[in-house]
Amino acid sequence: MKIVIFLGAPGSGKGTVADRVEERLGYTHVSTGNMLREAVKAGTAVGEAAKSYMERGELVPDEVMIKVIEARMDAGGADAAFMFDGYPRTVEQAELLEKSLEGRGGTLEKVVFLDAPRDVLIRRLTGRRTCRDCGACFHVETMPPKKEGVCDDCGGELYQRPDDQEETIANRLDVYNSQTESLVSRYEEQGVLVRVDSDRPVAPLVEDVAALFESDADASDGQ
Numbered sequence: 001m002k003i004v005i006f007l008g009a010p011g012s013g014k015g016t017v018a019d020r021v022e023e024r025l026g027y028t029h030v031s032t033g034n035m036l037r038e039a040v041k042a043g044t045a046v047g048e049a050a051k052s053y054m055e056r057g058e059l060v061p062d063e064v065m066i067k068v069i070e071a072r073m074d075a076g077g078a079d080a081a082f083m084f085d086g087y088p089r090t091v092e093q094a095e096l097l098e099k100s101l102e103g104r105g106g107t108l109e110k111v112v113f114l115d116a117p118r119d120v121l122i123r124r125l126t127g128r129r130t131c132r133d134c135g136a137c138f139h140v141e142t143m144p145p146k147k148e149g150v151c152d153d154c155g156g157e158l159y160q161r162p163d164d165q166e167e168t169i170a171n172r173l174d175v176y177n178s179q180t181e182s183l184v185s186r187y188e189e190q191g192v193l194v195r196v197d198s199d200r201p202v203a204p205l206v207e208d209v210a211a212l213f214e215s216d217a218d219a220s221d222g223q
């Protein structure tokens, strides 16, 4: 099993970039936020446990998240290659992921840290519109859909996520700073972190992230 982590504050572009590189690089994009929103919509036990935390912009308890991610890893099988977007978000989740990979003979290949200033994050989140049906993301200014309010990919209705209201965004950014940001130095110390400036248009950003993987593949071919 191979794991790549996309790490970054809410709005840093984890989902946008992972969606555009997963197929090209041969990984499966796993967004814990999308999994939880689907669970809430379906009214499952996980959804019930997660709903109120998500609405407040707080983290869903580690014990719930660990079960969610382990089940996803098991469903992928031993040869799976995952791009995790939104996991881990606490030191406890990171430690359990390390143990869980050890138990499965898997490796953490790389942590791509998408870095953008707070004012950019706020603008991105307040302008985001998400498809109710397929979860695709748009932005009212930087990535508008062809037809207002309608998803380009599936024709579904676009809506503003409840946690993309300004007060909840501020809480999510504070939660990121207090509970998740320390993972940057953890992965830096492990020598797996690559810092990428995400305050740039999507197309060149996606190319730069893909190049990080393609240059690794070239280096191993040349050995």
Ligand code: AP5
Pocket (backbone or CB within 6 Å): 008, 009, 010, 011, 012, 013, 014, 015, 016, 017, 031, 032, 033, 034, 036, 053, 054, 055, 057, 058, 059, 060, 061, 065, 085, 086, 087, 088, 089, 093, 124, 125, 127, 128, 129, 137, 138, 139, 142, 143, 163, 172, 198, 199, 200, 201, 202, 205
């Ligand atoms: P989640 O859905 O993971 O939200 P998040 O981490 O807050 O991340 P976002 O989806 O908001 O941002 P993103 O970085 O993916 O940005 P995006 O690409 O969409 O989690 C939601 C909630 O679930 C959490 O608050 C928590 O409650 C719970 N949860 C999830 N995982 C958990 C865990 N492990 N533990 C505990 N709780 C957990 O881009 C944002 C916008 O910007 C879009 O409109 C996009 O079009 C635009 N944009 C992106 N890149 C660019 C660019 N380069 N230029 C211009 N616009 C851009």
